[in-house]
Amino acid sequence: MSQTEEPQLHYLEYYEDFLAKVRVLSRKIREGEWQPEFIIGVGRGGLVPAVYISHQLEVPMLSIDHSAKVPGFADELLGKVAGMTAEGKRLLFVDDINDSGGTIEYIRNLLGDNGCDAENLRFAVLINNTRSKAVAELYVDAIDRDEDKRWFVFPWESVGTKDAIVEEARSVPERLG
Template sequence: MSTERYQAHLTISWDRLHRDVRALCHGLLARQTSFKGIIAITRGGLIPAALVARELDVRLIDTICIKSYDHMDQGGLQVLKGIDHDGDGWLLIDDLVDTGKTARAVRDMLPRAFFATIYAKPEGKPLVDYCLEDVGQDTWIQFPWDMGLSYIEPLVSRQHGEPES
């Protein structure tokens, strides 16, 4: 992680992700717009899109596959799979809009889609139609699918000379 670019760190738990997606869906429902289907921006948008599809009872789901991150640093943009329409009537879902690089490319491909994201940073936010939560540009977001649970020894065990695992 580039220490110059990211000064803050936000960890999103599975529970928080579910709550945030439900809140996003409440906002989408308030718009009283029905969608033909959902387009998930892979990979980050896959899990949020599945949760949105459940909440909005949408059965038709497609993907637009774009690679824009190399581990924690943004690399070059590569479209791996596109969509053969302009997005009219479709809901486009991603987990996060950051610098706007991916969002700009997707907007060019699907100019008529309604673009919703859970989290938005200032540089990318103008490219989405709806987001749930603003996040600082200098914040690295750690999503639950990038983390794992592991056992941690109790502090008392460490004090008695037992090795830390």
């Protein structure tokens, strides 16, 4: 995709559709063998679905703001979270999309470096790229990024300007074209 070419924006702005996805994901979690003791929202995109899932399942929620990329901020919290898993707490990380897998991979590696017990860790997303380099154990919709080049715009993002959305989409050209 060229820098001048417009990305294919796909707005997921209907509250009912978002809520339906949250309910499906919550049902999958509730009906699964593995039950979380904490929901962890991955900032920014995972915070909104994590709040809904936390309420739906009546499981407490924590948040990690990975997206801000403030040095040491998320990493310090992830170190504490790794200790929780080592103590036997089951943690479910929630994000909006597992696209390249970079976020999940980063979090898993950092947790592993801090003594995380991987048996007590899972990831859930609304949309999962089947070609991602990382695994999300639970998801609602699957896409194949080799075939599906849409840039998904979630309800909480759709309030931003189109220019900001396009700029963010173009920041990751390998996913678009």
